[in-house]
Amino acid sequence: MTDDWLDCFPQLRALEEGSLSLLKRSAHEVVLPTGAVAFASGQGCEAFLFLTAGTVRVQLTGEGGREILLYRVTSGETCVLTTSALLANENYMAEGIAETPVRAITLPAAAFRQLIADSAPFREFVFSTFGERITALVQVIQDVAFAHIAPRLAAALIARSSGGGEIELTHQELAVELGTAREVVSRQLKGFEQRGWVGLGRGRIRIADRDALENLARAGPG
Amino acid sequence: MTDDWLDCFPQLRALEEGSLSLLKRSAHEVVLPTGAVAFASGQGCEAFLFLTAGTVRVQLTGEGGREILLYRVTSGETCVLTTSALLANENYMAEGIAETPVRAITLPAAAFRQLIADSAPFREFVFSTFGERITALVQVIQDVAFAHIAPRLAAALIARSSGGGEIELTHQELAVELGTAREVVSRQLKGFEQRGWVGLGRGRIRIADRDALENLARAGPG
DNA sequence: GTTTCGTCTGTGACCTTGTCACAGGATCGC
């Protein structure tokens, strides 16, 4: 295996000779097709993950089958839940699903622990993104606990449509993003359509009035 | 100030000479009465906190004034949100409230960053609890997003009553614990009372049938 | 082309939870 993947993680260039060599020796590449399960809830965590291409969706599933997105991991990033599971020697609490074809480098738990113990730059690398992730998780709690669906849906549409005005996305996928039910999304979208804010088609949504949506996303349910 | 407080944090005994000395020089003790605000949402974070006595409740507040408990910090612990805010140089996303009289040691941001940069044992100390806290936050999301109120309430009652069968607690406080409204808790408790599971009094709840509550907490809304 | 099949969307009925507006009770300080 080549070491090209290290280019995705510039911070690793700072590793000491020995640690870098251990890292290179222990790393293996895996490739996942769209929809593949990178890790499942309850499963033990056996390797640290460096994503080098694609994006993984990390989400929870409730008893009823309802799901909620926690965060996404994209190329050049690592997954906090994996880190946290490895450090605490716990099982995964959520599942990771390849949202696109994914390439990742796996680093076995033993090597990971060794590197964490030995190498300050590696620790720096691993912990540098913890702050942002915690912020993101708390934001999810804030939204789920207090926010109404309509503004969250509007925000999700805007986030997904950066650039073009047309998004390829099913109602079910939006429901997972918000942690709600598909029917709720359908009803809300129908409301948006009646107000002329979006155009609906099977599996795609056209943003017709971005300002109105941004307004709603900011202002709350008003 | 004496250095007695270090006894609450055995891991800090591993600090190098210089780091320990910096820690001792920079630390200051603060005392908070019950109900005092240790930190508020949106506020900048100026010091790391070591709790040496009492407990702090860390919670979110929604627009409607509804609140939800994220976690508690007790004697011998530190607060992830504080760590995360310091590391990422962000503001607090939640508020911390003294649930009992609290004694804490504050370490100014500059000294904290210095120690994080210089001292491996200090980093070890700070990051060792990250895993558990993330687990706890994800559990909150799981509960809020998917779980019914009744089993969560039952679980909260059991958690609070470890030992005696009588708890000093208002409906409002339970509502904060679950992130719901006080009326909802009142109605649920009334239901529990009618089934003979609890006895209710102003500001206190007697557990009458712990098994039934544990059952409900495990089994879901059945 | 038309059929078929799987996926996606729409809808109504019903349940749980959250919100609002109040009405009493309990407790405490004075």
Place this chain on the structure above:
DNA sequence: GCGATCCTGTGACAAGGTCACAGACGAAAC
């Protein structure tokens, strides 16, 4: 005793989640 303040109970309603289907669309098979 008498307010003032907290705590609890209740009813009416809104929002969101669940369930059970009915179509509707699009791709692939025939």
